Amino acid sequence: MGKVLWHTMLSLDGFIAGPDDDMGWAFGVDGGPGQTADEVVRSTGALLVGRRTQDVEDRLQPGFYGGAFRGPFFVLRHDPPAQPPVVKGVTGQFLDMGIEQAVTLAKKAADGANVVILGANVARQCLAAGLLNEIIVHIAPVLVGEGVRLFESAGGAPIKLEAVSSHAEGETTVLRYAVRQTPEERR
């Protein structure tokens, strides 16, 4: 059975994007030969992405994983337009439903391979619902100072993760964590 992974670039100070989803701070960062991204692309059967991520990937990027992932993708959006979402010529599907149903659908499409989550909002919903198995972050040597944070949960208890591995790729450090599924395990 495939896993559900959250995969993201992260600034040292905990931002996944600057103000207005700006990713300019990430462009100059040397991510090395990109073996983690290659491995993720190879092991992934479907993507579940947020609305902003889809927009950014289509307008400002060469597509998911630099165009290397051209498999099924789903965009969680509660006011979907009539036309299906497109990222650089690849057509996906809007899902107007709860996170559990959306993950179930994405897993079915992944057919035993992994589902990758792109987008903090969708990832937080997966985390809260106990649907996320792993977090992979590429820490960039940048202090961004403001913008979209990896995680924000005012009033919530801290969530303990299980450190799986860390290694350098270019200027970044790739950290992998397993997510414990029950509230008891997370303390």
Next chain:
Amino acid sequence: MGKVLWHTMLSLDGFIAGPDDDMGWAFGVDGGPGQTADEVVRSTGALLVGRRTQDVEDRLQPGFYGGAFRGPFFVLRHDPPAQPPVVKGVTGQFLDMGIEQAVTLAKKAADGANVVILGANVARQCLAAGLLNEIIVHIAPVLVGEGVRLFESAGGAPIKLEAVSSHAEGETTVLRYAVRQTPEERR
């Protein structure tokens, strides 16, 4: 000539403390044999700390570096009490002055060894003034969700750091960065 280092534990989501300076999230984290802390203590001649850090280290902790650092320390505070600051029986000195003067004093006390900054507020002032040479963070496998952030700078430009090294220590990953000194180098 010694360096000025900012040394801190950091949650994966970019917090150095929870709400009200709570460090409960860090207590269960296995930091391994602590070779980085040992090395920092050996190479450090003086500490420059914030007011909250001094209070926490004295009241809630066994002292700086678990009591291993008993050298000179300075507390930057603009309304210093008449009595000098004390951390677990070691007496320091309050400094009611600007950051440049304070760093100069701490460097003098360090006598060629490093000065370690403890406390986000003091560290940010050093960073802004071009006085910080290195950042060492121990990333803990925890999502804290709210509290005191490593860095916050609304409206500021992102600051590019130079990745020096990364390695695992217990459940944490230790990342070292060199700070570029001029605005041009930081882009």
